[in-house]
Amino acid sequence: RKEVEQDPGPFNVPEGATVAFNCTYSNSASQSFFWYRQDCRKEPKLLMSVYSSGNEDGRFTAQLNRASQYISLLIRDSKLSDSATYLCVVLDNYGQNFVFGPGTRLSVLP
């Protein structure tokens, strides 16, 4: 099965910092990409879909580079509540299932 890889982390940053997460995927036929966040022992929750043109939602910006098979997530002005594990998720175009990256853990410190 094709894999999704992410920065190993953890990232420990002060409040207000800007932090970027990277993700690469190996299946060049993948069409849909997402960022989820997961709090400890909780379910993954959709943060944002990732579009080819890049997209922004408040403090969060996602970018997709199909040629490099690379996805990024930028968080500006980080808050304590942003502390979580960020999951890069790719829809396997050969099927209908999500392929999850291992996640990058973020701790925002006061």
Place this chain on the structure above:
Amino acid sequence: EPEVTQTPSHQVTQMGQEVILRCVPISNHLYFYWYRQILGQKVEFLVSFYNNEISEKSEIFDDQFSVERPDGSNFTLKIRSTKLEDSAMYFCAVSGTNNQPQHFGDGTRLSIL
């Protein structure tokens, strides 16, 4: 309001027993999925279900596992003859189409003793 609820939230079972995990979608969804997450590891796909049949399954989803949607609402995962290594969080997910974001239930923590 969550898109999907799961029961039980925690299940403790003796090794060798059978367990049934349940998922109840709140809204009309066409695609259903089960995932598992062993503590400290990544989320792993088990199976997808559409139009009352399995559309894809992973190598994890062997003969020990089965899924069904017996009454058109509940979506269940049955694990027969449980093993210690089946201990994990099991998440149900739903989506309206097969390329839309999936919405996850809050999971069932399965502990095999």
